[in-house]
Every structure is written in C-alpha cells, then in structure tokens.
Amino acid sequence: MANSMMGIGQIIKCPICGTKCRFSETLVLAEEKDKSILHLTCRECKTSVLIFVSAGKYGVASLKVITDLNRQEVKRLLQREAISTDQVIEVHQFLKNFKGKVRDFIKIENKNLK
Ligand SMILES: [Zn+2]
Numbered sequence: 001m002a003n004s005m006m007g008i009g010q011i012i013k014c015p016i017c018g019t020k021c022r023f024s025e026t027l028v029l030a031e032e033k034d035k036s037i038l039h040l041t042c043r044e045c046k047t048s049v050l051i052f053v054s055a056g057k058y059g060v061a062s063l064k065v066i067t068d069l070n071r072q073e074v075k076r077l078l079q080r081e082a083i084s085t086d087q088v089i090e091v092h093q094f095l096k097n098f099k100g101k102v103r104d105f106i107k108i109e110n111k112n113l114k
Helices: 002-011 071-079 085-097 102-113
Strands: 026-031 035-041 048-056 059-067
Touching: 026 071, 035 071
Parallel strands: none
Antiparallel strands: 026 035, 035 048, 048 059
C-alpha cells in the first residue's frame, strides 16, 4: 500500500505543531494490501506519531496516535507475538483470585521481571 500512499505525503501533518511532513520522512512499519502502519517523527517539534492508514471502497482513512516510542522500539514491539485470548483469560483469572493488595501484586511483578 506504500506506493498508493505516496499521494498522502502532502496531508501528513504533525498533530502537535501542524508541520507538513513528507511521506519519505516516515518509516513503514507494517504493510498489507489495504492497510499500513507508519512512524513519523516531526522534524520541528520532535513529536513521534504512529499513523494507521487503511483504504476502503470509500477512500483512505488514517488515525494518528502520539507515542513516546522511537522507531526501533515500535519495530521491536510490532514483531512480538500478539496477546492471545487465552492469555487475557489467564490474567483475568489471576487477578480475580488474587487476595493481596496492589502493593503485593507489584512486588510479584517486580520479582518476575528480575
Ligand atoms: Zn511537530
């Protein structure tokens, strides 16, 4: 889809300062037939934005989300496996049955991270 998005280069504006950015300033993170994910760091205010673009039969739609992730961090996160429904249920069950305080839960999480 990147080729068809070359035309939106003029309309990629920084959501913070309004600077018009060129398509060539973005990094294409993921690309499929009718949707793409781009990362843009504004050259003026240095704000980073994730841009989700999808093309449908009524035109092209985009959603911009401000992020504190740099290009490398976003690339790494997108390559990770998606969270499964089973994992969500597992966390739900854990939290449902957890009898301690939030402070205790944070201690358990910190131990698991070490
Ligand atoms: Zn900006």
